[in-house]
Amino acid sequence: MSRWEPNTRERLLDAALDLFGERGYDSVTVAEITERAGLTKRTFFRHFSDKREVLFAGQELLSRIFAEAIADAPASATPMEAIAAALTAATAPFGPQRRERARQVKAVVAGHRDLHERELLKLATLRAAMADALRARGVPDPTAGLAAEIGGLAFTTGFARWIAPGSERAFTELVREALDELVAATTTLG
Template identity: 45%
Template sequence: MVRWEPGTPERLQRAALELFATRGFEETTAAEIAQSVGLTERTFFRHFSDKREALFHGQERFAQAFLAGMETAPPDASAIEVVACALETASAFFPDERRPHSRTRQSVIDRNPALQERELHKMATLATTLAGAFRARGVGDPAASLAAQTVTAVFGIAFTQWIRDGEDRPLADIADDVLAELRTLTSGSPAPAG
């Protein structure tokens, strides 16, 4: 076996994603993931509680990207302006070079109902965290919950567009467009024919 090297969790995550994409999530074991990078199953479980976590590890950093944007918003910013700030910093968490990885990861999730459920749970947890941050900014309920759900809905729609085959726009541009669509929808103006 290989001696300890820096970046072990990242190596295990890359190996897991590759195996999940080629062999299937259910068909791949934690031991096989570890062995593919010259490590033991025990080492795998030092870093991840189960093989799902190889796909979902780092959720705290993901949430922090949104929260960092909220913190940059001026104290007197409207809730929708804070939403825009959160989306801007979260989009930076997904640079264009990360798109192939994100596409592969999503294809693995799309093929497994349990992983789809885990992804939904991740987004629900994010919405709860963001609602708390909106409340801390003085936004009352139900507006705090609506704003948090708006962030996650706009992000989810933009992310789905960003990983489509043939899409090459930056995620921030797509998120801006989706948020503009929402603003048009809520303004009472007729939606442009698409």
Template identity: 50%
Template sequence: MARWEPDAPGRLAVAALDLFAERGYEATTVIQIAERAGLTKSTFFRHFPDKREVLFGGTTMAGRLTDEIVGAPAEATPLEVLAQAMDAIGREIFTSDRRELSARRRAVIAANPELREREALKGLGLTAAMSDSLKRRGVPELTARAAAELGALAFEIAYDRWSSATGGDDFAAVARKALGEVRAATELC
């Protein structure tokens, strides 16, 4: 593969997932990832600070959630706003062509305690971003926090279901269903 081909971050992510599956996360080096992608070590470090960030890099998702939450119609309830934000994430980030890579990513993370911890921290960051964005809309703090926690739970459920499936519904549909289930479960409490 030529070095000038587009989507270096995507190529690095695919190469990393391939190597993590073949050799394990700990036994894979940045140099091996870059070479597998047909790139240099310095290109790797232009896109990611370390090999862990190939799995977690970027703030695209938190930024998109924030933009969608803040820009949602004023009359929308907090959970409606979060559903709309998850729709946007599904259209832009969790596309059908990324489903298989997401499943592979989940498998690598599940096999490594350090990565599971990083995934949990990323989830907390997304929850905080949702809560802060809801507060910026004028939602009272306790309501914003509760809605963000419910939204984060629905998001986690949806991501697990969507990335485990081999086809079927898109992420937005899975997320809306999970949010409905979470909402219904809270009514039983």
């Protein structure tokens, strides 16, 4: 086992996804993931609390990106303009090289109820980060909560389109398109 090599988290995720694809999520152990990655169990647990969390790495980073982009939006920005800034800032981790990995993660999550529940919790945490950042800008409720919900829905809609079979469009384009569609739809609600 190697003591240190770069990209430890990436290696663990790659090993986990390979094994999940080969044998199914339930049949894979942390020991097998670390063996495939050429790392130790101790190293694994420095990065993740359990094998489920390998699939949800990056949540804290996305929450921070959302909050910082909303905070950094111009003072004159409307709540939806601040949400648009957050969604645009958060697209950096979603480059074309990550699309196939995202498809693999989604396939594993879709097949397991507990993983789907964890995904919903992750999305709720991201929406809460946006709402809290809007409130910190002085946006009152329910406006802050509604804007964050629309932002969260735009994020998940854009993501689903980005990982769809045959999709080649950039995540940034898809998430902004989804946000525009949702904002337009709100005007038809009455």
